Amino acid sequence: MENYAKILKTHGIRPTIHRVQILKFIVESKSHPSADEIYEKLKDKIHAISRSTVYNTVSLLKEKGVIEEVVTPSSIRYDYSLVPHNHFYCIKCKKVYDIYGALGALPKITEVDGHLVKNIQYCLYGICKNCLNGGE
Known part of the structure; x- marks a missing residue:
């Protein structure tokens, strides 16, 4: 968890438990999850997480350059990679x-x-x- 909190701090983002868990999920996911998929996977694992928390967090992570959006015809998905691709x-x-x-x-x-x-x-x-x- 320390590494994810450090990534957030490096980008000027306060590392709350929800933000750290959402970033961790995106980084470890190979499926380029949508915000709804992130919420569905985390709602039973993280106390008091809401759909709006997930949407606000992915928006902040994108705005700060931590993650990028992958726009597809069916949904907006999210990706984290240190290597341009x-x-x-x-x-x-x-x-x-x-x-x-x-x-x-x-x-x-x-x-x-x-x-x-x-x-x-x-x-x-x-x-x-x-x-x-x-x-x-």
Whole structure:
């Protein structure tokens, strides 16, 4: 828990029990959970956590640059990674996969029409190899 509290403090966020647990869940999750999924998984484990606490916390974590949003057609999901990467969204099973390196050759854009670009996310859409092979 100390590491998660330290991450929050580094980003200027007071490490409450709920914030630490929500960040821990996102970091340890491989599924890029939505706020509703985070709430459903944590509501029986953490005393007095509410859906609004989860939504407010993920909003704060995103605003402070701790996590990033992964916008898919079905929901907004959250991801934590120290390594720059992109995402692949399966239109069949609705899973989100991390993609490392495949898009590394794309240009780094820092300004567009006078706007300062702080982050670029690419999300590829298609059918994952598991679904292509008949799995689900």
